Amino acid sequence: MLTTLIIDDEAPSREELKALLAAEPDVEILGECANAFEGLAAIHRLRPDVVFLDIQMPRVSGLEMVGMIESSALPHIVFVTAYDEHALKAFEEHATDYLLKPIDPQRLAKTLNWLRAGAHPALKAYPGSTNALRQIPCIGRNRIFLLGLDAVEFVHTDIAGVQVVGVKQQGTTELTLKLLQERTPLVRCHRQYLVNIDQIAEIALLENGAAEILTHSGKCVPVSRRYLREMKDRLLIA
Amino acid sequence: MFTGINHLALVGDLMQQMCVYLVVAYLLSKTPLFAPLMQVTVRLPDKLVCYFVFSGFCIMGTYLGFQIEGAIANTRAIGAVLGGLLGGPLVGLAVGLTGGLHRYSLGGFSASACAVSTITEGIIGGYVHFYLLRRHQAARLLSPMIAFGTTLVAELAQMSIILLMAKPSDQAARLVAQITLPMVLTNSFGAAMFMRLILDRRETREKYSIAFSAKALRIAERSVGVLMQGFNEQNCTRMATIIQEETGVGAVAITDCEKLLGFVGVGADHHLPGTPIASPHTFYAITHNEVVYADGAAVPYCCSVSKDCKLGSCLVIPLRGEENRVFGTIKLYEPTSKFFSSLNRTLGEGIARLLSNQVLAGKIEEQKRLLAQSEIKLLQAQINPHFLFNALNTLAAVIRRDPEAARHLVHYLSTFFRKSLKRVGNDATLKDEIEHVDAYLCIELARFADRLNVEITIADELLGLRLPAFSLQPIVENAIKYGISQMLEPGKITISAQLENKLLTVFVEDSAGLYQPRPDSDGLGMSLVDRRIKLRYGAAFGVDVTCQPECFTRVSICLPVEEELVPC
Secondary structure (H helix, E strand, C coil), X not given: CEEEEEECCCHHHHHHHHHHHHCCCCEEEEXXXXXXXXXXXXXXXXXXXXXXXXXXXXCCCHHHHHCCCCHHHCCEEEEEECCCHHHHHHHHHHCCCXXXXXXXXXXXHHHHHHHHHCCCCCCCCCCCCCCCCCEEEEECCCXXXXXXXXXXXXXXXXXXXXXXXXXXXXXXXXXXXXXXXXXXXXXXXXXXXXXXXXHEEEEEECCCCCEEEEECCCCEEEECHHHHHHHHHHCCCC | CHHHHHHHHHHHHHHHHHHHHHHHHHHHHCCHXXXXXXXXXXXXXXXXXXXXXXXXXXXXXXXXXXXXXXXXXXXXXXXXXXXXXXXXXXXXXXXXXXXXXXXXXXXXXXXXXXXXXXXXXXXXXXHHHHHHHHCCCHHHHHCHHHHHHHHHHHHHHHHHHHHHXXXXXXXXXXXXXXXXXXXXXXXXXXXXXXXXXXXHHHHHHHHHHHHHHHHHXXXXXXXXXXXXXXXCHHHHHHHHHHHHHHHCXXXXXXXXXXXXXXXXXXXXXXXXXXXXXXXXXXXHHHHHCCCEEECXXXXXXCCCCCCCCCEEEEEEEEEECHHHCEEEEEEEEEECCCCCCHHHHHHHHHHHHHHHHHHHHHHHHHHHHHHHHHHHHHHHHCCCXXXXXXXXXXXHHHHHHCHHHHHHHHHHHHHHHHHHXXXXXXXXXXXXXXXXXXXXXXXXXXXXXXHEEEEEECCHHHCCCEEECCCCHHHHHHHHXXXXXXXXXXXXXXXXXXXXXXXXXXXXXXXXCCCCCCCCCCCHHHHHHHHHHHHHHCCXXXXXXXXXXXXEEEEEEEEECXXXXXXX
């Protein structure tokens, strides 16, 4: 049984793919998403085997989205696109699987066969997917937005998930701390915190060997003993 | 009585002298040396020329004079006074000094008196110069009457100085009594004549240049744009007619590098447009990129077409285009019976330049037009594959669900393509443009389903207005591509138009507010539309974008309306 997720911003497009997949008895469609924000959440929540991913999507493209998926949760990705010269060229070079819209059922069958046989190319590195992130997709109160990295003060985890705290706004993101640490210049200062070095106003050293960062806008970020040394090295403080 | 006759004889002698003097002046007036004297200048080199010329005349006046009672009756004063008048006080003083010292060196009982008086005369001339310039009456400096009056005063001053300074006084008195009348008369008259000479010289020159500029201007005015419409037989014949009428030469021909394109005037019966070039002079002008003048005497001219041709001289001037390459010639002819005027020879080269520039400008226009055309082609070709495949994909889904709706989609798609491909003309009505956009939007509506809303509000009376074809669709496509399709929530496209003060503005607004200037590739459609409108109507018109981030992007296409409103 293959569990799949369809991520595409165009309803007719999802509908068509759904209809094609419905003909396959061993394929289960776990859900469908209309953009990368929903898509990331669904991947992390549903852990599908396969994701059919449209490239052209609002704000965060399919290619950018792949770079935001935690590597441990990375499913098989089948890119779906109507026409994208540059992406197609890169796919060919990296033996990445892709489908062209309108989808040819025979070509889809081939992909499904690879998947069933375990011969589907695993997405290790699609150029661009491992590039540094420039912005973090967030869900705030009633709205979805992209927060530029410059505006991020710090990121931390709590029960609700990963919180991104910006100068003016904050929200929850589907991205994990680990991924953010890898793909952004944010620096780990605590088991649950990443901080933007450029936003640090001062560091107050505490008696127990830990410290506390004060950001430019006056917010407090804890620094644990374990990460203080690294922080100091990073800031060239002996 | 005796003295009276003596006076008259002296007047005659001095007048004769002055004639020689004036002949020298006349001959000199033909040389470039005279040019600075024809206007009142402040330039040092001109002043120097002024000084040397009039000092020369001063000295010459002394030598041409003759001895009377140990003194010299002369026309020296003319040089000194005119030097001062034309060159100013300093030149006057310098000329006076030079002439005066020279006179002093010749000796005689009145030597020192004459020297002083010559200096005084120069200063008097200089003072008049200074005075008139102060009163902004520089033009009167060249007046013969002023020269006459000034010299008269100067001569009287000289007589007084001789009376006062020359010793013995009785001899001085006798001398003055004898020479006053002849010298005052001759010098004043001579100065006036000299001035007249300068004035004549100046007028001739001005007349020549006035005639020249008038002709040149009239040709330029009449020929505006003729050759810009193409360097062909029809336009060349029109051009040749204008040139022949204005210059009055016997005949005018215009050729390209191979054949005659236009011929007007004497000999038009056998110099037929369309025939190959036969004249060796023309070949020479083309191959050597040089002006060829065959005057029929030193350089023989003989019509290479017919023996009976009445044309006897010919001027061939190459027409030069880009990088100075010859692309043709213009030829001016005069019949054997007529002399080729130098005015027309000079004018000919100016005309050739005019023609060359016109042809060049025409070529640039042509290139602009071609560019605009190829840009339409580009816009047509821009029916981007992304749109096409997405449309087909949408269609595939809709066929499954609702065959009737799919049939409509196919219809819209074919309308869209037909309208995209068919338009070859430059213009379209607003109605055409809206229909094109409408077909496009119907497909996008199906594709984006509930994410896209469209509102088109355009008054019926505006639908007949014309605008460059393909102006609207690329803008709407941009609004979808960079606006609506990038929105996470449903968006809206609003298209409206207004006509104010003969200015048509079409607005395309999306509710995304995500516009970012894209200098490189993707905004191609929009910048092409902008460039085409600017090219056609001027830089004041074109495409303008206002964006309120996250709220709306409004693109306005603005252009002047040429024709009246026609109900459509």
